[in-house]
Amino acid sequence: MQTLPTPPSGSVQIEDDRTGLSIETLKRAFLDNLFYIQGKFPALASKNDYYMALAYTVRDRLLRRWLNTAETYTNTQARTVCYLSAEFLMGPHLGNNLINLGIYDQINQAMTELGLDLNELLQQEEEPGLGNGGLGRLAACYLDSLATLEIPALGYGIRYEFGIFDQEIRDGWQVEITDKWLRYGNPWEIARPDWAVEVKYGGHTESFIDEHGNYRVRWVPFKVVKGLPYDTPILGYKVNTANTLRLWSAEATESFDFGAFNSGDYFGAVHQKSNSENISKVLYPNDEQYQGKVLRLEQQMFFVSCSLQDMIRILQMQNMSLEKFPEKFSVQLNDTHPAIAVAELMRLLMDEHGMQWDNAWNITTRTFGYTNHTLLPEALERWPLKLFSELLPRHIEIIYEINRRFLDDVRIKFPDDPGRLSRLSLIDESGEKYVRMANLACVGSSAINGVAALHSELVKQTVLKDFYDMYPEKFTNVTNGVTPRRFVVLSNPRMTSLITSKIGDNWIKHLDELRRIEQFADDPGFRYEFRQIKQAIKQDLANHIKSETDVEVDPSSLFDIQVKRIHEYKRQHLNALHIIHLYNRIKANPSAEITPRTFLFGGKAAPGYYMAKLIIKFINSIGEVVNRDPDVAGRLKVVFLKDYNVKFAQRVYPAADLSEQISTAGKEASGTGNMKFSMNGALTIGTLDGANVEIREEVGAENFFLFGLTTEEVAAKKAAGYRPIDYYESNNDLRQVIDRIASGFFSHGDTGLFRPLVDNLLHKDEYLLLADYQSYIDCQEQVSQAYRNWDHWTRMSILNTARMGKFSSDRSIRDYCQNIWKVQPVPIELKDYTQS
Ligand code: AZC
Known part of the structure; x- marks a missing residue:
């Protein structure tokens, strides 16, 4: 690919098939993708083939922005927001990318000239329904606004093979059908096998004294699962910023350390191996209803560990020391689903990178922020202690130690208040014992927010009252918002043109x-x-x-x-x-x-x-x-x-x-x-x-x-x-x-x-x-x-x-940036990648 010098007027301009925006080029690129990627010619092509060819045509036009963005962030060591969420309810990508790239009209015309109907092709997309409702859709709106505001950001989550079920109604009743959204392939993602990581489960821990005389812990797991990242570009509206949504898929590890099992149980080991994929198989379809299923805890640990390891890799690749973690990254916990991150970052810093407790704790608490999304008691996550300890034997030790130190702080601030201690404890000991994830999130974060003014007040007065008494300075509100790009411009083009005809498109x-x-x-x-x-x-x-x-x-x-x-x-x-x-x-x-x-x-x-x-x-x-x-x-x-x-x-x-x-x-x-x-x-x-x-x-x-x-x-x-x-x-x-x-x-x-x-x-x-x-x-x-x-x-x-106006997610993201994440925009200059 070469950028040609500006031709003298009147001459023919040749555009690159992967970047050009003229109608002729778009048509050519589309037919080219149909042939070379879908392997079809028009007479044989299905609607889905046309959709795929169009999706690739659009993705090509987005890639330069994506790579420029990654390069700029790397070169400038930009401070980055990491949004950890078990759910991203993205909705269809094609229409949104057309809007954000500003090429909706051109593509519409190109399709019409080819005898195709853009609306029909848009309807063809199987939406990635990797979320239940409000919480997952909010994460998606926030990614749109982060990119639009040119904030360096990564969304981290799980690439569920089956998203939220499809609903049918039979005789008036709901019937659930599995959502095979990946059936025809997903043109928006790129697998990054180079950046795969491993996640451990079960087994036991051993302590030892290292060569510097320090007390250390080694975790001997029962099973190891590989996390493979799939990246999707998230383009901002009419900017060059294209951030990344990185979703982890679980795979069996190739090499397996049978020695670690100490049992010679070959069959059992292979069985475990083939079961690894189950971890990212399906989204739990419960909205605001906690269900104490071990696979769910495995999922949470899985994407959290993969994501934190990925952040450490990025830091090291940019030659930054681990001490810089909280300056490089601000990590937001979207509800308590990723709250295990508090213990996992401690473990990574201490056990894998040799750091001492105080230093690791300082880094951890400066890194995280926690958003609460519900007051419903049935949604508050608490894991049975036994289940938790069996799956995460190292994490429970770390949680006990966090708790011991935390409760000492509580005793100093509130002497002789046993009721308060038992309510604040990370472990619920009132009956059967549980690990309380919201308590872990509160202790391990420097900011805690609700999602509307009333809700944030109620959080302070009810579910998290004791934490508010303990750390009033951590509490704040960020009222939710939604992206007007998807929910006005894309979904209501007629109202959009009427408004724009009166006040412009600012x-x-x-x-x-x-x-x-x-x-x-x-x-x-x-x-x-x-x-x-x-x-x-x-x-x-x-x-x-x-x-x-x-x-x-x-x-x-x-x-x-x-x-x-x-x-x-x-x-x-x-x-x-x-x-x-x-x-x-x-x-x-x-x-x-x-x-x-x-x-x-x-x-x-x-x-x-x-x-x-x-x-x-x-x-x-x-x-x-x-x-x-x-x-x-x-x-x-x-x-x-x-x-x-x-x-x-x-x-x-x-x-x-x-x-x-x-x-x-x-x-x-x-x-x-x-x-x-x-x-x-x-x-x-x-x-x-x-x-x-x-x-x-x-x-x-x-x-x-x-x-x-x-x-x-x-x-x-x-x-x-x-x-x-x-x-x-x-x-x-x-x-x-x-x-x-x-x-x-x-x-x-x-x-x-x-x-x-x-x-x-x-x-x-x-x-x-x-x-x-x-x-x-x-x-x-x-x-x-x-x-x-x-x-x-x-x-x-x-x-x-x-x-x-207040309810644009751009306003919400600005609030987060100013009050919680302390992060600045990093504009991206669009350069010709092929020249460097
Ligand atoms: C929802 C809240 O119910 C909804 O009111 C809010 O708008 C949304 O989050 C985004 O903040 N909560 C959830 O979807 N789920 C949980 C576990 O809270």
């Missing part, structure tokens, strides 16, 4: 600038266009729903959408109660004035979460009745869309009129779907929970539908002995709703099917649906009234979009 990188469209909120022309766009998108979604489910929905009805994981605390069933309330009103008086609504639901339930799966069945059952009842006359439609994922999310957010954010106050740490809806002009009906609080502050109380108890009121109600049955008995309307469910009306007369749901609501109702019921119904009535004045509704909708 807002895409500086989302605060969206405020400049406020001035058009009172401009009838702009309002009209804004509304027309929403209508057109709703029509598209209606077509999609028709083709997927055969249900006809009216695109002029109010699109009322709740998409997120199915969980009792998120209260999809409260939404369902409202539907039944409206249905009852129609049944009582078929000519009642009802604002036509389409209720859309989407989301997966953890396969072992019985109540969540019953809620899916419940919604589908309501739909079956309501959608075909002639009295309803099409005014209400209820649709559960199967297999909610990132690809589908991109289609849904822009089509919403109303966003349901109705969790019990104090339960949703932040929410991020709430931000994506509002950015796309949906109004929110929500509680004072998570980031809803801040969204309402930004968009204005008059542009937000608030209902429900506050966190304090929830706590007070529970403390006073909450009796849901009292609400049932004193509220006629509520009673009719519940009775209709209990009567078997939605279950072909079967009074048993939804009994668990009804009983739970009447006698337990942990999430206070009945206490919030009336307030929700009243608020929904205000929504219905407001939607009748569509001009005013559109004004509110515009103001929502205009005022969402």
Whole structure:
């Protein structure tokens, strides 16, 4: 490859097939990839071949930026953020790379000229669903913003062979199908076998005195697994920075030290070897539900150890001493899933690199930051001590020593307070013994943050209160954000062009600038266009729903959408109660004035979460009745869309009129779907929970539908002995709703099917649906009234979009950079690699 001198005007310019951006070159490069990489000519090619050829064409155009970035970071020894996360819910890469490279239109035209439809090719991509929900998607948004802000960063995680399951709905029930996302190959990743590392498990430890007279420990493992890194470039928006997402895949070690087994058990050893791959086989499909499975701990240890060893390799390659670790790297723990990193870095520094405890501890605590994502007690990870010690015999020793020293510090600050000591201890000794991962993360990190203002306060007052008393200076808040590149520019091109036609395109990188469209909120022309766009998108979604489910929905009805994981605390069933309330009103008086609504639901339930799966069945059952009842006359439609994922999310957010954010106050740490809806002009009906609080502050109380108890009121109600049955008995309307469910009306007369749901609501109702019921119904009535004045509704909708600047993940990442990571941008100069 040679860069040619600028030709005199009028002459033919020849572009490189791997970098050129003219339509002709793009077409040639595409056909070339189809031939040489896919091994197909057009007559034989499948849609997937075309997708792959296009993906390689785009990847080629990204590689120079990627290599320039790596080279610059190496040469400048740049301080780097390492984001450790067991989940990265990336979503499809192709569309996002087209946007960030700024070549969407060119590629679109090139494909059209070849007789292909870019949209169809985009739909072809199997998305890497390597995450469950909010936590994994947040990690993906943060990678986008880190690159866009030109921050040196690496995302480290696991290359699960099977990501989150695909969801099918059969007879109204969820059915899980394995997600074979790698089936047709993954054009976005490059394997880096040179940088493979080994991870040890089990066995025992031995102590010895080294040649300098120091006490040392040697770990003799039972099994060793190889971690192979696969790199994916993460390009920023219209910058040259392309950072790396490095995901580890588990393999058997080639050479195996049978001597280490001391047993001569050849068969057992080979069996272990063939089992190694299991470690990165499948993502655990539980969202905010801890499950004490040994394979899960193996996964956590696996990617954490691989990643820390990789950081040490990078440091050494840059001729930096290990002492420089905390200056070179700032390592963020995305929840407690990677918290074992605290013990593993200690082990690597001491056992593998001969460092003494105090020095190693100083380095470790300066390195880590920990983000808490949930207050739900069932999500807090704690490993049975026995299981933990068997798998990680060296780490438990280190944890005991960390704990011994830590508890001594506690005794100094809080003398004679045994209760406090037992709550703060890294080991739960109240019954069966457990290792508490959040405690390990808190002791081993220099910063601890929640993910929204309210959540960060609650973290200090509840789950981590004792740590807050101990180390108040470590605690801070970083409110979540989402990337406007994927969730506005890519998923809502029509609104993007309308906004850009008025205020230019600076807002895409500086989302605060969206405020400049406020001035058009009172401009009838702009309002009209804004509304027309929403209508057109709703029509598209209606077509999609028709083709997927055969249900006809009216695109002029109010699109009322709740998409997120199915969980009792998120209260999809409260939404369902409202539907039944409206249905009852129609049944009582078929000519009642009802604002036509389409209720859309989407989301997966953890396969072992019985109540969540019953809620899916419940919604589908309501739909079956309501959608075909002639009295309803099409005014209400209820649709559960199967297999909610990132690809589908991109289609849904822009089509919403109303966003349901109705969790019990104090339960949703932040929410991020709430931000994506509002950015796309949906109004929110929500509680004072998570980031809803801040969204309402930004968009204005008059542009937000608030209902429900506050966190304090929830706590007070529970403390006073909450009796849901009292609400049932004193509220006629509520009673009719519940009775209709209990009567078997939605279950072909079967009074048993939804009994668990009804009983739970009447006698337990942990999430206070009945206490919030009336307030929700009243608020929904205000929504219905407001939607009748569509001009005013559109004004509110515009103001929502205009005022969402705060919720760009760029702002979140800036907060992290300034307050926690202390890292600066390193701009990348695009040079011609072939010249050096
Ligand atoms: C989620 C929170 O439930 C959600 O409110 C938040 O927006 C998101 O993290 C990102 O911070 N938590 C999880 O997905 N999982 C766990 C274990 O907390």
